[in-house]
Amino acid sequence: xxxxxxxxxxxSYDTIVIGSxxxxxxxxxxxxxxxxxxxxxxxxxxxxxxxxxxKRKGHVFDVSLHGFPYGMVKTCKKYWNKxxxxxxxxxxxxxxxxxxxxxxxxxxxxxxxxxxxxxFQIEMSVVDEFFATVNKMNFYDDQSMTTRELFEKFFPGRxxxxxxxxxxxxxxxxxxxxxxxxxxGIVFSNFMNRGVYTFEGGTDKLxxxxxxxxxxxxxxxxxxxxxxxxxxxxxxxxxxxxxNKKIHAKSVVSNSGITNTVTNLAGREHFSPDxxxxxxxxxxxxxxxxxxxxxxxxxRFDDVGDLLFTSTAKQFSSEEMLDMQTKSRTFSIYYPKTRxxxxxxxxxxxxxxxxxxxxxxxxxEYEKAKVDMIERSYNDLERYIPGIREKVDxxxxxxxxxxxxxxxxxxGTSFGTKFEGLEISRSIYKELPGLFHVGSVGIIxxxxxxxxxxxxIVANDVDGYLRS
Amino acid sequence: xxxxxxxxxxxxxxxxxDEEAEFDGxxxxxxxxxxxxxxxxxxxxxxxxxxxxxxITIPEEEYPELATLNSCVNYLEPKLxxxxxx
Ligand SMILES: Cc1cc2nc3c(=O)[nH]c(=O)nc-3n(C[C@H](O)[C@H](O)[C@H](O)COP(=O)(O)OP(=O)(O)OC[C@H]3O[C@@H](n4cnc5c(N)ncnc54)[C@H](O)[C@@H]3O)c2cc1C
Numbered sequence: 001x002x003x004x005x006x007x008x009x010x011x012s013y014d015t016i017v018i019g020s021x022x023x024x025x026x027x028x029x030x031x032x033x034x035x036x037x038x039x040x041x042x043x044x045x046x047x048x049x050x051x052x053x054x055k056r057k058g059h060v061f062d063v064s065l066h067g068f069p070y071g072m073v074k075t076c077k078k079y080w081n082k083x084x085x086x087x088x089x090x091x092x093x094x095x096x097x098x099x100x101x102x103x104x105x106x107x108x109x110x111x112x113x114x115x116x117x118x119x120f121q122i123e124m125s126v127v128d129e130f131f132a133t134v135n136k137m138n139f140y141d142d143q144s145m146t147t148r149e150l151f152e153k154f155f156p157g158r159x160x161x162x163x164x165x166x167x168x169x170x171x172x173x174x175x176x177x178x179x180x181x182x183x184x185g186i187v188f189s190n191f192m193n194r195g196v197y198t199f200e201g202g203t204d205k206l207x208x209x210x211x212x213x214x215x216x217x218x219x220x221x222x223x224x225x226x227x228x229x230x231x232x233x234x235x236x237x238x239x240x241x242x243x244n245k246k247i248h249a250k251s252v253v254s255n256s257g258i259t260n261t262v263t264n265l266a267g268r269e270h271f272s273p274d275x276x277x278x279x280x281x282x283x284x285x286x287x288x289x290x291x292x293x294x295x296x297x298x299x300r301f302d303d304v305g306d307l308l309f310t311s312t313a314k315q316f317s318s319e320e321m322l323d324m325q326t327k328s329r330t331f332s333i334y335y336p337k338t339r340x341x342x343x344x345x346x347x348x349x350x351x352x353x354x355x356x357x358x359x360x361x362x363x364x365e366y367e368k369a370k371v372d373m374i375e376r377s378y379n380d381l382e383r384y385i386p387g388i389r390e391k392v393d394x395x396x397x398x399x400x401x402x403x404x405x406x407x408x409x410x411x412g413t414s415f416g417t418k419f420e421g422l423e424i425s426r427s428i429y430k431e432l433p434g435l436f437h438v439g440s441v442g443i444i445x446x447x448x449x450x451x452x453x454x455x456x457i458v459a460n461d462v463d464g465y466l467r468s
Numbered sequence: 469x470x471x472x473x474x475x476x477x478x479x480x481x482x483x484x485x486d487e488e489a490e491f492d493g494x495x496x497x498x499x500x501x502x503x504x505x506x507x508x509x510x511x512x513x514x515x516x517x518x519x520x521x522x523x524i525t526i527p528e529e530e531y532p533e534l535a536t537l538n539s540c541v542n543y544l545e546p547k548l549x550x551x552x553x554x
Binding site: 035075078456459463464467468 | 485512515525
């Protein structure tokens with residue numbers, strides 16, 4: 001059995017990791033490999049955080065496996081293992097379809113250059129300079145330029161080009177045109193560069209492989225264990241309270257959201273006024289809505305692409321994409337190749353969403369809003385897979401409320417915080433020695449690749465602390 | 469440790485991180501990043517491995533000292549002076 005019940009835990013560990021999102025899992029694995037004793041505590045019954053799946057009527061639905069950048073190959077090989085790396089496969093057909101343009105792309109730099117030049121008639125020198133500019137961006141560069149300004153500089157008045165370049169990033173991390181251009185540049189250079197990749201076998205297979213690797217490296221894992229509070233003695237972290245149990249540790253890594261970590265797990269009284277002032281300015285990102293469709297065994301449909309960025313809105317607008325009635329959604333189409341051992345057809349429609357909009361509703365309104373959203377998603381999906389309604393035997397919706405319930409994240413945030421959260425996360429140990437934070441922050445540290453790499457960065461900080 | 473020993477250790481650590489790294493013809497005074505296709509995560513791995521093996525702390529501000537093979541050796545020489553090769 002890979003999980004240890006709460007009552008069997010030891011009274012102390014070198015490090016306790018709170019939360020098993022990809023950031024927490026990777027940090028735990030890295031620290032265990034470096035020789036430290038690690039306890040991983042997760043409030044849910046399974047590991048993975050937002051990297052999750054659920055089963056209904058014989059279907060397995062993936063929640064956040066729509067695609068990740070090529071960088072995952074190297075990252076998984078170095079920080080997990082070869083078997084995990086070897087399951088990463090490319091998604092070949094990415095589709096954009098909206099009133100401004102329709103196209104199919106392999107989602108790599110070469111193809112984007114060609115599309116910008118040939119389809120959108122942008123001069124090659126401008127395209128080259130745009131790519132050179134975004135590739136050079138670093139997170140410590142000047143943040144005053146916004147993405148809107150960056151786009152206006154290179155492609156003035158070209159709302160179609162702006163849409164092509166930003167829409168996938170808005171789905172991937174909630175970015176708007178008003179974010180610092182560097183966050184755009186860094187994510188764009190990683191993501192829209194060498195194609196979109198997925199994990200063959202699905203999220204369940206990945207998380208189980210990670211679980212096995214953690215156990216092999218000696219990590220103690222305890223699920224259904226919600227941490228209520230950190231233990232702070234003489235201004236440093238000495239452990240956690242979980243249920244009515246105290247467990248001690250030299251350091252604690254919180255993979256809970258940064259806002260939860262400061263306000264609920266530690267308590268504001270432990271931070272300096274200066275830190276709190278910056279903390280209070282941190283904005284959390286939007287949440288998500290999804291509709292899951294499962295196709296009856298024996299039914300099938302043709303290949304219409306793997307990831308479809310669709311919209312019937314006239315122009316790109318991040319506000320429109322957040323609206324409850326949005327006309328913009330991505331469809332992730334899962335064919336039998338997704339889980340070769342358990343072939344199935346499923347579709348997941350994803351939309352951005354605002355927690356407050358969904359919280360306002362009473363129970364009846366909430367149920368009705370979900371039904372309406374399912375209906376709109378069906379209508380859009382029919383345009384790509386005619387007859388889909390008759391083939392589906394399971395449909396269900398998730399909203400920002402659902403994401404909040406499963407991850408405990410403030411306002412159900414799907415992608416952590418805006419840029420200013422990064423510095424707050426990175427410097428928390430200077431305020432409270434022994435406390436570290438890992439998990440989606442600052443836009444650039446979110447997504448599967450961002451969260452895993454951030455887990456490695458934080459593991460290095462913790463290792464330095466433990467060895468000092 | 470001698471300069472040559474330090475050099476060998478750095479090469480060994482990089483090879484562990486990236487088995488495809490090609491050291492033939494490496495210019496010891498040119499950036500490792502460009503020649504071996506190392507990224508900032510790889511440098512973090514080097515830092516963590518040095519800490520694990522020899523308890524050396526390298527603050528983030530000093531990561532640029534690891535830019536070339538020779539700058540690595542220069543930077544690490546005083547820190548590894550009293551350490552014997554294991
Ligand atoms: C709908 C959706 C689609 C997405 N699609 C993609 C995609 O296609 N590609 C991609 O790269 N990224 C995608 N993402 C983003 C990606 O999933 C996340 O950025 C990443 O998984 C977040 O990892 P994390 O380490 O921040 O932790 P999280 O996944 O946020 O996990 C945090 C964990 O901490 C636990 N926790 C919190 N508080 C406590 C407590 N007090 N005690 C114990 N446990 C606690 C939670 O239960 C949870 O398991 C998507 C996200 C969403 C919501």
